[in-house]
Amino acid sequence: QVQLVESGGGLVQPGGSLRLSCAVSGSISSTLRVAWFRQAPGKQRDMVAESTSGGIAIYADSVKGRFTFSRDNTKNTVYLQMNSLKPEDTAVYYCTYGQVYWGQGTQVTVSS
Numbered sequence: 001q002v003q004l005v006e007s008g009g010g011l012v013q014p015g016g017s018l019r020l021s022c023a024v025s026g027s028i029s030s031t032l033r034v035a036w037f038r039q040a041p042g043k044q045r046d047m048v049a050e051s052t053s054g055g056i057a058i059y060a061d062s063v064k065g066r067f068t069f070s071r072d073n074t075k076n077t078v079y080l081q082m083n084s085l086k087p088e089d090t091a092v093y094y095c096t097y098g099q100v101y102w103g104q105g106t107q108v109t110v111s112s
Contacts, residue, residue: 003025004023004102005022006103007021007106008020008021009106010108012108013111013112014087016110017081017083019080019081020080020082020095021077021079022078022079022095024097028101032097032098032100032101033051033052034051035049035050036049036050036080036093036095037093037094037095038093038108045094046060048063048093049068051069063089067083080093086110087110087111089108
């Protein structure tokens with residue numbers, strides 16, 4: 001059974017940083033790309049960062065230069081380092097594999 005568990009969210013002031021983690025258990029096809037999405041209240045769920053088949057991460061324009069995707073295959077964990085956070089980054093953040101498997105989400109709130 002596949003399980004994705006996000007952690008690392010919280011309340012942070014504008015300009016601050018957070019690192020989200022997504023611990024993965026179970027067997028997942030290597031054809032499924034891992035990605036981070038976010039959903040703000042009243043808005044659709046949007047892609048934030050995605051790892052391509054070549055191992056290069058692509059980012060939404062709104063987070064380029066501020067967010068960094070990484071993974072540690074030895075720990076079956078993927079990360080999202082978020083720097084220079086803005087109030088508009090406030091959302092529930094989800095990790096997903098191929099938009100087939102989803103975690104439960106972790107809340108990120110950027111506010112002074």
